[in-house]
Amino acid sequence: MGEAGGVLVVGADGTIGAAVAARLEAIGHDVIRTSRRRSPETLPLDLAADPASWRLPGGVAAAVLCAAVTSTEACRSRPDEARRVNVEAPVELGRRVAAAGGRIVFLSTNMVFDGTVPFTPASAPRCPQTAYGRMKAEAEERLLSYGDAVSVVRLTKVIGRTLPVIEGWRATLGRGETVHPFSDLPMAPVTLDLAAAVIAAAACERLGPILQVSAGADLAYADVAARLAARWGFAPELVRPVTVAESGTRLEHVPAHTTLDASAVRDRLGLESPDPWAAIDEVA
Numbered sequence: 001m002g003e004a005g006g007v008l009v010v011g012a013d014g015t016i017g018a019a020v021a022a023r024l025e026a027i028g029h030d031v032i033r034t035s036r037r038r039s040p041e042t043l044p045l046d047l048a049a050d051p052a053s054w055r056l057p058g059g060v061a062a063a064v065l066c067a068a069v070t071s072t073e074a075c076r077s078r079p080d081e082a083r084r085v086n087v088e089a090p091v092e093l094g095r096r097v098a099a100a101g102g103r104i105v106f107l108s109t110n111m112v113f114d115g116t117v118p119f120t121p122a123s124a125p126r127c128p129q130t131a132y133g134r135m136k137a138e139a140e141e142r143l144l145s146y147g148d149a150v151s152v153v154r155l156t157k158v159i160g161r162t163l164p165v166i167e168g169w170r171a172t173l174g175r176g177e178t179v180h181p182f183s184d185l186p187m188a189p190v191t192l193d194l195a196a197a198v199i200a201a202a203a204c205e206r207l208g209p210i211l212q213v214s215a216g217a218d219l220a221y222a223d224v225a226a227r228l229a230a231r232w233g234f235a236p237e238l239v240r241p242v243t244v245a246e247s248g249t250r251l252e253h254v255p256a257h258t259t260l261d262a263s264a265v266r267d268r269l270g271l272e273s274p275d276p277w278a279a280i281d282e283v284a
């Protein structure tokens with residue numbers, strides 16, 4: 001790695017990685033994709049493997065670190081494995097890219113905060129309440145210690161065409177059964193397009209140490225389920241909201257808020273925090 005070259009997208013077969021790689025190509029960048037799936041035209045890279053075995057291309061201008069163990073349950077139940085992928089690997093990869101003069105964009109989450117206040121500022125102290133959030137918080141802090149080469153992009157819930165929870169609701173409703181979405185669990189959904197636009201912009205030019213992408217308000221999962229059920233033509237009685245406590249589900253943490261202060265994205269890129277329903281209305 002050394003002089004300016006293409007953009008390395010690590011985890012290019014993931015939801016966000018694929019969208020970011022496509023966007024960067026669409027605006028004229030050479031994109032080098034990594035994947036652990038051995039899909040065509042990707043470099044194989046398993047972040048859980050020994051870093052000595054990694055074969056990284058030289059001369060990248062920037063690396064966008066999209067690969068992660070994103071399941072909060074996997075982070076809780078298999079912390080050693082998840083930590084290798086979510087903390088040790090991005091920190092080492094970032095170290096190598098920064099040492100060679102490249103920029104790093106690391107994807108993080110509102111879950112580095114506890115969600116006690118809405119629109120958490122980027123500068124607020126991290127206070128994660130889940131294993132996943134703690135890993136992201138540690139990786140952020142260690143990567144940012146490399147200095148100006150690094151930008152962290154924190155995202156709230158990103159929705160492409162769907163989400164596993166949404167597919168679950170649709171399948172259950174399709175069988176004529178009731179769904180029990182949480183009435184006290186919030187999300188601040190943004191479209192995959194918005195997330196990819198901000199991440200691609202951060203890969204092209206350093207826009208600051210931390211950028212936050214957020215919808216302009218939170219929605220309860222129960223309200224999202226009700227809206228989608230109506231759109232899909234299911235009877236409203238089939239949506240019966242419950243609180244997390246009533247459901248008996250053991251979540252590590254139920255935040256009161258998930259929105260982030262996205263004023264840097266507005267000021268630097270002219271992108272306002274969208275209405276949260278805009279992302280829901282893009283669900284297939």
Ligand SMILES: NC(=O)c1ccc[n+]([C@@H]2O[C@H](COP(=O)([O-])OP(=O)(O)OC[C@H]3O[C@@H](n4cnc5c(N)ncnc54)[C@H](OP(=O)(O)O)[C@@H]3O)[C@@H](O)[C@H]2O)c1
Binds near residue numbers: 015035037067085158
């Ligand atoms: N989606 C959101 O709402 C959201 C919100 C906040 C932050 N983020 C962050 O944004 C990033 C991308 O999220 P996403 O939603 O696109 O996740 P995703 O669809 O689950 O994709 C994650 C990618 O990471 C790869 N990966 C997992 N373990 C790996 C390993 N050991 N070595 C190499 N690659 C590995 C996966 O590979 P396979 O394709 O082989 O499974 C997959 O391509 C993550 O850092 C996530 O924490 C996402």
